[in-house]
Amino acid sequence: MVSLPRVLVAAPASGSGKTMIATGLIAALRERGLAVSPHKVGPDYIDPGYHTQAAGRPGRNLDAHLVGQERLVPLLLHGAATPEPADVAIIEGVMGLFDGALGTDGFASSAHVARSTRTPVLLAVNCAAVSRSVAAVVHGFATFEPGVRVGGVILNNVASPRHEAEARRAVAATGVPVVGAIPRLPDVVVPSRHLGLIPAAERRPEALSAVAALGRMARDHLDLEAVLELARSAPELDDSPWDPVAAIASGAVGATRGEPVVAVAAGEAFTFGYAETPELLAAAGARVETFDPLRDEALPAGTAGLVLGGGFPQIHAGALTANTELRREVAAFADAGGPILAECAGMLYLLRELDGAPMCGVLPGSARMHPRLVLGYRTAVAVSDSVVADEGARVTGHEFHRTRVRHDANGSGARAWGWRDSRDEPELEGFVHGRVHASYLHTHWAGRPDAAARLVR
Template sequence: MTRTTPAVVIAAPASGCGKTTVATGLMGALRRAGRAVAPFKIGPDYIDPGYHALAARRPGRNLDPVLTGEHLIGPLYRHGSASADIAVIEGVMGLFDGRIAEESPGTAFGSTAHVATLLGAPVVLVVDARGQSHSIAALLHGFSTFDSTVHVAGVILNRVGSPRHEEVLRQACEHAGIPVFGAIPRSDELSVPSRHLGLVTAVEHGARARAAVEAMTALVGRYVDLVGIAALAGSRVMADPWDAEEVTPVGGSATVALASGRAFSFGYAEHREVLAAAGAEVVEYDPLSDPLPPQTGAVVLPGGFPEEFVAELSANDVARAQIRQLAAAGAPIHAECAGLTYLVDDLDGHPMCGVLSGSATFTDRLTLGYREAVVVADSVLHSIGDRMMGHEFHRTAVSFADSYAPAWIFSGRDIERRRDGAVDGAVHAGYLHTHPAAHPQAISRFVAAAATSKLAPMSRLREEDGIPMSRLREEDGIQ
């Protein structure tokens, strides 16, 4: 067995303490110091991993035992950290915040502490020092002794007000017996814009996102003990790495167009890997400006922020007509969350693909949480009766004009049992996000459907499809 990459978990007492800044900056600073860094985020977050990828120059990945089960955390960690010198894992919310099981109220399933324990990795706590001095000793004592299975190995003091403030804080940390690995002064330079679902994604923030990551890297590199952090890192994972290649190829080939870019950036790195392992040629395209790739036999539309780019999406009538034609010809289409809103007739009054009869609107209500789902209609992804855990994360709502079979029925701790999405022919669309590593057979089934479907050639786009033929280029594979 190859060696297990050592890891350090960056956690905090609560949200808002600066752990994203510290974790992202630490990834960048360690990389700049010559180390190959594997970046991870605990939980179902799709935004932070984009900034992690900029800092580490490797794909940002998620570790979420709620979506994948505990048994896959070690294998997914080993897969994502292969060939790296060190892994930096950003936590979620407060260190012990997670899903409290009714049968075991002391267990915070899916919390940062839970994942750190599964990996056997040390935790460095990022503490917002504003308004604190000696009291920080009590806070550190509580967090370091609350759960004996969690090793709180150090602290990084954030937003320190002055040299005198730092001195007092260090004395308090010494009293608590917790080593200090850095003291970062208050800074107004590290502002990453936020919106209704959190930070603005790195891919759409562009040059400003890269500049923000560089500023985080410089700040952490200056004020954090990188050598000490690297020496502290460790892991006790003994499981074999997760391997997408274990998915059985379907025996045929298909080109799968994977939507990406500013409007569709919510996804897991493992999704593309499982698609490829199943035999698909995965080609990314940007629905804001691109036509579908040549020879497209299936389409994957992940989550994102289409409501922020609705006019541009609507203006790309070539891609919209191509997806409509593919759906009519029986091509498999898999849409999650934002992808669902792109497939209906309109989003906030702007014409979309018209594959599913219905309308999507942006609302003031955030829908967020884990869902236990059961499949109630056979589709290109699932069979009736399949069960899975998923996650909702959106502020849009969809009303269907026709009566479609739902993609699934799900429930959660804060919602009543309800229908989600639609299945129509080879189209499967819903708000629920699932992790592909937990359900590789669904991806294999999707690729098999793409490989065996009999599609009309893309060249049959006509004037009556609403697309002037002068808009279509020979190099796009449409003649």
């Protein structure tokens, strides 16, 4: 049995202030000398970046779709034990408390994660344009689903002391305690753009200032002792931490000779990645080195494999183009048969061009920004053998982009994945080009550690 104090910050809907409150709580508790383990429900990469800044340790995701329900508690415990044991875990929810993938009755929702990990919920309620009616919302959310314990309420966007008092009196009748009330604080709002918040790594000085301001907000307006008391009321967990070495061993994909260098793209243009990816690569026998395609003119010495994750290359297309030496080296690496895994931004970087800006020219296609967002889980089947999957392998992934790829009419290579779209029509996506596997599909390798083992092998 493992004792881990923990709370999950949820809300009735998106836009209620979950990220501000969760990040502020993490920062304020760390300021008090506590080691805080930060987690995010769902596939999102951006919020964990702010959690990382606030906690001083990696923000991690808990997504039943991507990793399987059976790994939620082990991954939570792994994050809380790495790099050192945490005093408390703060989990930020996704969308509304009970909102999961459409048609799944809340699978992978915040409520699903709270129930699976036996974590009490802090409900953040947006009080803009409402006062006493907040109590009806709290009552409904506290009683809607058995097994989900709403243990505290945070009133957000409170206009005045009278407004707060009215809401507090009403919520008191529900029996759920109010553990804080946050006034309207436009000065600590984190900037956003077309895919949500701007990643912390793209605005590091401002991100640090924003995190510090959110920490002060939590310290000044939340009852931190009440939050910790609720966290300590979470029951012990009867499970063991996830172990990347054991996960790799269970795949039985064959031994790796030596310690090949796997270079992982990082920096402002490649901010999307799960903390478990380099852990699995290392467990599979690789030496993981990071590089910045915006600034580094060469791959790390001895690079034997490349992982190009997600991010916003379209925002930095000019700088990526200007780094001619690295683009040439990446192209030469691919031409020589070097294994490459590229997801979303990584795929865009390997195309001939992105919004007219020359990229690496490894893949026969180009991409343009598009007004419509593509967003959602995908159950995919590998349609070709590649460096990360056998043909016929089934995976669950996630798409999140506003670009569209146009394949060259005379381009060689095969597609990476196939799935059924929302109209149940077959769709083929991505590239398998030589030893390059490139796709829009984001996958979480804790759910498919064989991909890391296969790439390293």
